[in-house]
Amino acid sequence: MAEAAASGWPEPVVRVQALSESGAATIPERYVRPEAERPSSAAATVDTDGGVNIPVVDLSSPGSAATARAVAEACREWGFFQAVNHGVPQALLRRARGVWRGFFHQPMEVKQRYANSPATYEGYGSRLGVDKGARLDWGDYYFLHVRPPHLLSYDKWPYLPPDLRETTEEYSREVKGLCERLMAAMTTGLGVGEGRLQAAFGGEEGAGVCVRVNYYPRCPQPELTLGLSSHSDPGGMTVLLVDDRVKGLQVRRANAWVTVQPVCDAFIVNVGDQIQVLTNAVYRSVEHRVMVNAADERLSIALFYNPKSDLPVAPLPELVSPERPRLYMPMSFDEYRLYIRRNGPRGKSQVDRLAQINKDDKPAGGSDSPLAVASDLLRPSQPHRHHRKDVTDPDHPSAIHEPRRNTVVDKDPRPPHRLPRRRPRPVVPEPPPRYLRDPLVALFPF
Numbered sequence: 001m002a003e004a005a006a007s008g009w010p011e012p013v014v015r016v017q018a019l020s021e022s023g024a025a026t027i028p029e030r031y032v033r034p035e036a037e038r039p040s041s042a043a044a045t046v047d048t049d050g051g052v053n054i055p056v057v058d059l060s061s062p063g064s065a066a067t068a069r070a071v072a073e074a075c076r077e078w079g080f081f082q083a084v085n086h087g088v089p090q091a092l093l094r095r096a097r098g099v100w101r102g103f104f105h106q107p108m109e110v111k112q113r114y115a116n117s118p119a120t121y122e123g124y125g126s127r128l129g130v131d132k133g134a135r136l137d138w139g140d141y142y143f144l145h146v147r148p149p150h151l152l153s154y155d156k157w158p159y160l161p162p163d164l165r166e167t168t169e170e171y172s173r174e175v176k177g178l179c180e181r182l183m184a185a186m187t188t189g190l191g192v193g194e195g196r197l198q199a200a201f202g203g204e205e206g207a208g209v210c211v212r213v214n215y216y217p218r219c220p221q222p223e224l225t226l227g228l229s230s231h232s233d234p235g236g237m238t239v240l241l242v243d244d245r246v247k248g249l250q251v252r253r254a255n256a257w258v259t260v261q262p263v264c265d266a267f268i269v270n271v272g273d274q275i276q277v278l279t280n281a282v283y284r285s286v287e288h289r290v291m292v293n294a295a296d297e298r299l300s301i302a303l304f305y306n307p308k309s310d311l312p313v314a315p316l317p318e319l320v321s322p323e324r325p326r327l328y329m330p331m332s333f334d335e336y337r338l339y340i341r342r343n344g345p346r347g348k349s350q351v352d353r354l355a356q357i358n359k360d361d362k363p364a365g366g367s368d369s370p371l372a373v374a375s376d377l378l379r380p381s382q383p384h385r386h387h388r389k390d391v392t393d394p395d396h397p398s399a400i401h402e403p404r405r406n407t408v409v410d411k412d413p414r415p416p417h418r419l420p421r422r423r424p425r426p427v428v429p430e431p432p433p434r435y436l437r438d439p440l441v442a443l444f445p446f
């Protein structure tokens, strides 16, 4: 316990791989999901054997109008697609999978040298979030930063297997290049000026890159648990390399979960919350989750491509119109991550909640600065006073275009001359934003 407390976790960390290798026939209670969240629940599962799958997009001519159209359609309709002919060498994909499988197959004491803590999340981990007694996912992971350069620290990268660092570096460089090509295609597909999305990320140099390698050991009761709970990705875009042989990823489609059938050596690309905000919800981040199974372990490598963390992110003005009003306040990725960390992964409710807040009145104090919104949003365990509890339905975007509600003053039945006068508010200097004081936020594992 002393060891766990020193590492910053609220309780001793249990490696899922160790549970799996113990040979127990049942999983501990903490991994059992509530009935409605289980893979076996009544929510329909559409298996790809039935022919439904996320779109497949050929990137062999990444700069062409046809590619831009296909990428845009997939981002609008699904928020997900599989990219083939993406330009990242197959041999590198196999090496990347190989070195990381090699890492997880080392003896536990070797991996434990890289045990992570919630202070940075970098390293070998088995849980996301620090809520004591939280329900846990059936998976271990390795998280590391690649960009910006000041966050890269090779001593947090495993030095065994011997070619892991070099391979991971090459892999991240290549996939970052792919992200830049995808950003260009997404921008053309939106019909906005060249480079607009990339500029909103702080340019190619400003964008952040981090990698999470997910390792899902075999599970004796896969019908009761999840490898990764349902979530949308908070960052910009995710490029995921999955296991070719073992299925597991499920994508939300209306009220069903579509099990993705991986195409050999393709990447799975998905829109994150930041691109949803920038595009004023033209492109949509979509909930997904991971199933585990009893027969096979599974490994996936997620590269998260994020906006520069202190830039305000807001809908591009050219995507805002009277017919499609601005859905989101400006908020930096740092502020947003802090919000997520406080609230924990909750499907898609966070980004939809931001839209709701913008639709309602401005925060108390009359300011619509990002900090005012963020600090109001982030106040722990106090619902936003302007926020309706119901979240918008991600599958019915028109639901988020209702007219603004009237303010309390507008509803006052008395004639205008009898309205009480508002006293000017005293000017109180703002304290430094909480996210700047919180050592965890800049390093949350996305």
Ligand SMILES: O=C(O)CCC(=O)C(=O)O
Residues within 6 Å of the ligand: 212, 214, 228, 233, 240, 242, 248, 249, 288, 289, 290, 299, 300, 302
């Ligand atoms: O392992 C997978 O297929 C998905 C991983 C994922 O969603 C993530 O790392 O955010």
